[in-house]
Amino acid sequence: xxxxxxxxxxxxxxxxxxxxxxxxxxxxxxxxAIEAARVLNAFVMETPEQARAMARxxxxxxxxxxxxxxAGIPLGIKDLFATKGVRxxxxxxxxxxxxxxxxxxxxxxxxxxxxxxxxxxxxxxxAMGSANETSCFGPxxxxxxxxxxxxxxxxxxxxxxxxxxxxxxxxxGATATDTGGSIRQPAAFTATVGIKPxxxxxxxxxxxxxxxxLDQAGPIxxxxxxxxxxxxxxxxxxxxxxxxxxxxxxxxxxxxGKSVKGMKIGxxxxxxLDGMPAEIEKLWEAGAAWLKAAGAELVEVSLxxxxxxxxxxxxxxxxxxxxxxxxxxxxxxxxxxxxKNIIELYENTRAEGxxxxxxxxxxxxxxxxxxxxxxxxxxxxxxVRTLIxxxxxxxxxxxxxxxxxxxxxxxxxxxxxxxGADPVEMxxxxxxxxxxxxxxxxxxxxxxxxDSQGLPLGLQLIGRAFEEETLFSxxxxxxxxxxxxxxxxxx
Amino acid sequence: MSVDATTVRRIxxxxxxxxxxxxxxxxxxxxxxxxxxxxxxxxxxxxGVEPMTSVTPMQMKKRxxxxxxxxxxxxxxxxxxxxxxxxxxxxxxxE
Numbered sequence: 001x002x003x004x005x006x007x008x009x010x011x012x013x014x015x016x017x018x019x020x021x022x023x024x025x026x027x028x029x030x031x032x033a034i035e036a037a038r039v040l041n042a043f044v045m046e047t048p049e050q051a052r053a054m055a056r057x058x059x060x061x062x063x064x065x066x067x068x069x070x071a072g073i074p075l076g077i078k079d080l081f082a083t084k085g086v087r088x089x090x091x092x093x094x095x096x097x098x099x100x101x102x103x104x105x106x107x108x109x110x111x112x113x114x115x116x117x118x119x120x121x122x123x124x125x126x127a128m129g130s131a132n133e134t135s136c137f138g139p140x141x142x143x144x145x146x147x148x149x150x151x152x153x154x155x156x157x158x159x160x161x162x163x164x165x166x167x168x169x170x171x172x173g174a175t176a177t178d179t180g181g182s183i184r185q186p187a188a189f190t191a192t193v194g195i196k197p198x199x200x201x202x203x204x205x206x207x208x209x210x211x212x213x214l215d216q217a218g219p220i221x222x223x224x225x226x227x228x229x230x231x232x233x234x235x236x237x238x239x240x241x242x243x244x245x246x247x248x249x250x251x252x253x254x255x256x257g258k259s260v261k262g263m264k265i266g267x268x269x270x271x272x273l274d275g276m277p278a279e280i281e282k283l284w285e286a287g288a289a290w291l292k293a294a295g296a297e298l299v300e301v302s303l304x305x306x307x308x309x310x311x312x313x314x315x316x317x318x319x320x321x322x323x324x325x326x327x328x329x330x331x332x333x334x335x336x337x338x339x340k341n342i343i344e345l346y347e348n349t350r351a352e353g354x355x356x357x358x359x360x361x362x363x364x365x366x367x368x369x370x371x372x373x374x375x376x377x378x379x380x381x382x383x384v385r386t387l388i389x390x391x392x393x394x395x396x397x398x399x400x401x402x403x404x405x406x407x408x409x410x411x412x413x414x415x416x417x418x419x420g421a422d423p424v425e426m427x428x429x430x431x432x433x434x435x436x437x438x439x440x441x442x443x444x445x446x447x448x449x450x451d452s453q454g455l456p457l458g459l460q461l462i463g464r465a466f467e468e469e470t471l472f473s474x475x476x477x478x479x480x481x482x483x484x485x486x487x488x489x490x491x
Numbered sequence: 492m493s494v495d496a497t498t499v500r501r502i503x504x505x506x507x508x509x510x511x512x513x514x515x516x517x518x519x520x521x522x523x524x525x526x527x528x529x530x531x532x533x534x535x536x537x538x539g540v541e542p543m544t545s546v547t548p549m550q551m552k553k554r555x556x557x558x559x560x561x562x563x564x565x566x567x568x569x570x571x572x573x574x575x576x577x578x579x580x581x582x583x584x585x586e
Binding site: 013072098099101102136198199200213239243245246303305307308310311312314318322326329330331332335336338339341342343344345346347348350351353354358359362363364365366369372373376377381382383384385386387389403422423427433438439442 | 492494498499502503504505506507508509510518520521524525526527528529530531532535537540541543544545546547549551552554563566567569570571572573579580581582583584
């Protein structure tokens with residue numbers, strides 16, 4: 001039999017329906033791949049028994065002709081999603097051995113549609129990071145390496161485990177979350193497809209909260225079509241999340257292959273940074289040329305407040321994080337450090353349980369919300385956010401259907417190479433993605449080429465609110481033109 | 492704006508994170524790097540701009556004023572580090 005792990009999700013669905021192989025065979029192939037790839041550290045918990053039980057159930061349903069849209073498809077779940085009876089830690093020591101008594105809405109919808117859980121995936125602690133280096137389980141390896149080099153590179157973050165596992169063919173797709181670029185940046189670093197849908201498209205219920213006004217769940221997948229299939233199951237209204245929108249979920253897959261003729265694509269001049277690598281510039285031009293060849297019209301646009309998105313983000317996100325993470329107090333769940341009074345119990349537990357990056361962000365968030373500084377920092381940042389969103393609105397009001405940008409300012413880098421002396425150096429990774437979260441818009445990262453060292457690079461498409469379908473249609477054009485990229489196996 | 496060592500200790504206490512004396516200079520440096528980075532926001536003209544309160548233009552749904560969940564005390568305390576019956580245990584708070 002051909003290697004079942006090399007199929008796309010769409011191909012696997014066909015094979016399962018035609019009974020060429022069973023879900024149990026497909027699942028076992030991935031479980032073996034996971035076992036052989038432990039050096040990547042992509043999974044923080046493997047759940048083989050549960051996976052096989054779910055696969056058998058799916059096989060039963062397929063046999064009866066009662067299969068859901070994802071029946072029998074083995075997936076990885078970012079450790080930020082609460083999974084009933086399966087340890088969920090957000091890759092933080094402070095959640096220690098937390099075993100949820102409930103299931104997140106997004107994952108429950110995947111199981112409703114027949115998917116199989118292979119295990120929980122590594123991520124930056126509380127999703128705070130851009131390299132998956134802040135996880136309490138240690139860093140994740142990128143399956144991609146520079147040509148002729150043995151240096152292990154980061155897969156990006158925070159959804160580094162998700163991106164690495166999908167790229168290394170350990171799972172057919174993965175859940176991920178994106179607060180400032182945590183789906184799109186790792187997707188770009190690993191030649192996978194990642195979409196952050198419009199804020200409100202997926203329920204946040206049961207996902208460990210980082211910055212609630214920015215957090216959104218989305219898939220990382222092997223192709224644009226696979227991402228469309230996964231998002232259809234993940235999205236939808238949930239009364240348990242008051243910010244989830246009550247509008248029907250379209251059949252995203254139907255957008256694949258739809259003509260993009262006559263679509264107006266904006267090229268924002270503010271994304272052309274000083275000192276941007278020539279390779280990124282070239283890739284961006286190639287992307288524009290592919291869309292043009294497919295019949296789209298390119299227009300230069302201006303998003304004047306772009307440069308303020310990242311600084312505004314580093315006020316809004318830590319502020320919301322400091323509030324959200326107040327719940328980790330050593331009393332109700334997770335780690336507890338002993339102390340002689342309640343204040344010391346809180347302080348010792350949080351000092352021991354939070355890693356350096358999380359402590360830093362909680363502290364900066366506490367500071368910008370504290371008396372006397374709220375107006376100067378937080379309120380001003382929220383006003384700037386209004387201006388960032390207005391930039392996009394003005395652009396879309398002129399008939400632009402989507403905006404094309406590079407996904408990241410560079411390709412993947414080595415573990416420990418960035419952010420050691422100055423945290424801001426790491427933050428700059430999200431410069432092209434963070435604007436999208438600030439404006440609540442959908443954004444997709446699609447692999448588009450490689451740099452001179454053989455590392456993958458991605459392009460980003462930004463759409464109007466709730467018009468993910470446009471992004472899938474355009475993303476498919478890029479995928480068709482650029483091809484798909486698979487790393488050479490070294491693990 | 493930048494923070495001094497006293498402010499770092501005050502923020503740490505507000506955030507309920509124990510910080511040892513030898514961590515203070517390092518933290519001060521990092522926090523000041525972040526504050527220097529966000530400083531550029533002061534050049535934006537925000538005169539008359541409304542602060543964002545909701546990124547999607549939607550009316551937040553109100554829940555029905557009914558009891559639709561509960562009686563799950565076992566679940567609530569299942570992950571607690573110290574409990575007695577259905578109570579969380581903490582060091583003595585009131586003398």
